[in-house]
Amino acid sequence: MLNSFPRAPARPATPMRSLVVEDARVSQLILAKILTAYGECQMANSGYDAIQAFNRAFADRRPFDLICLDLGLPDFDGVEVLTEIRAVEQARGVPPGRRVHVIAVTASSDMDAVNALADMGDGYILKPINREKLTQVLVRLGLIPADPHS
Secondary structure, three states, rough: EEEEEOOOOOOOOEEEEEEEEEOOHHHHHHHHHHHHHEEEEEEEOHHHHHHHHHHHHHHOOOOOOOEEEEEEOOOEEEEHHHHHHHHHHHHOOOOOOHHHEEEEEEEEHHHHHHHHHHOOOOOOOOOOOOOOHHHHHHHHHOOOOOOOOO
């Protein structure tokens, strides 16, 4: 099942397109609340749904800027999903500097798996999800501007 959350209208932030791949509803809602402040946020409950959403966005010429990817999905693990996404990008000639940013979001204590996903992506954050930590990662990746007041 794929859910969309419209862009938050009140904040004139960078219009980022993000995809949250997470099977836990509470984590979906927390991430959506944070990310919709910066643009459109879609949800995927499984690895299959994530790959379909990624391909659809690419075909529509509206690719995602960010994917927050849970490591422990019910059908594919996060490494399998990201491997497929990177293969699609390579097959379509997406240069490394234009690939989607991917952040692993996990409660896993299996640091080998976390590091494998983080090495193929752009890092990770551990659950419980913290707005400040996620925002720091988004700033570091250049997806949102730094807050001049912090």
